[in-house]
Amino acid sequence: MTLAAPKFLFVPVSSAEGVGEYMRSLIIADEVKRRWPNATIQFILSRQAPYALTCPYPAALLDDTPTKNIKAVNDFMSFFLPDFVIFDASGRRSQLVHANKLGAKVIFLSQHKRKRSRGMKVLRARVTDSHWVVQPEFVIGPINWLDRLKLKLIDKPEPTVTGPIFVNPNRDSQAALLKQYDLTAGGFILFNAGSGGHTNSHGYIVEEFARAAANIYRATQLPCVVVYGPNYPNAMPVVEGVTAIKELNHCELIDLLDAAKVAILSGGDTLLQAIALKIPTLAVAVAKDQNYRLKVCKENGLTVGSDNDARQMSGGLIELIKAENLGRLEAALAQCECINGLDIGMNIITDLYRKKFGVSQ
Structure with missing residues (x-):
């Protein structure tokens, strides 16, 4: 059995200032499209972001960053019915819960200790299939023993340290x-x-x-x-x-x-x-x-x-x-052992794809 068109929804933090989360999501989306040409890719962005109208993929536009538009994001997920939802430094717990209830594989990306800690809270971790830390470990440090114990008790893996995610030079x-x-x-x-x-x-x-x-x-x-x-x-x-x-x-x-x-x-x-x-x-x-x-x-x-x-x-x-x-x-x-984490992340997505659809490739 193979899946013709897996559906990916990207929900990065987006605003009038920063661009990093959006760019990282775009890099992952492009690699998804390269590996699965028939994939359907959708973004949710704030219309205040300068790149909102130039996103190369379809984008649902909100009045503010997606994290502050809980109902709008949940309503869109109910309409789109994604197979994967990638929250890049964004998302309320209720949004992750809703994605999980719809049967989507939920991926959360954190880039500093506060976001990482939020992603490891029990009620969020229960509905998260994979948590990526997009910082080298020498920057962010290891998780503490208590977080490690909590994740073990709820049978969830520790966050994966991918480091920075980018496209290799050509x-x-x-x-x-x-x-x-x-x-x-x-x-x-x-x-x-x-x-x-x-x-x-x-x-x-x-x-x-x-x-x-x-x-x-x-x-x-x-x-x-x-x-x-x-x-x-x-x-x-x-x-x-x-x-x-x-x-x-x-x-x-x-x-x-x-x-x-x-x-x-x-x-x-x-x-x-x-x-x-x-x-x-x-x-x-x-x-x-x-x-x-x-x-x-x-x-x-x-x-x-x-x-x-x-x-x-x-x-x-x-x-x-x-x-x-x-x-x-x-x-x-x-x-320095800091490397490009794109392949690490894509290997995780590939593994989740196989588990979700029961396919070998």
């Missing part, structure tokens, strides 16, 4: 991208502040990244590339030595990141992807939930930190690319 598309922007592998610096929508008291933080890029080019003559992000609303300035890009899809961003000499990044998912790719970085926390991750990465010698000030970023990066400092960072990255 050499052909990377070469085309470098040619498009007149860049050489290993010969430029990449700047990305995440979605581009984060602000501080001076304005948009990505503008500080852009000013740092201009400073660094003047000091080093190394070409700089600034990816502003989909949530940045202003016109991009034209500056000598700095290539300004409004937005890249995930595959393109990974291809550029993999080809960069070094990168200045926010402390979000892209930082962990850079660590997995062994790319030296200077990292800046642009949101409160990035501070702890950045602190741990710095303590493990896997990145260099900076405040979100153009002068500090410029000085920090120029110091970083000195041979002795760069060599030390590259050596630490080479020893």
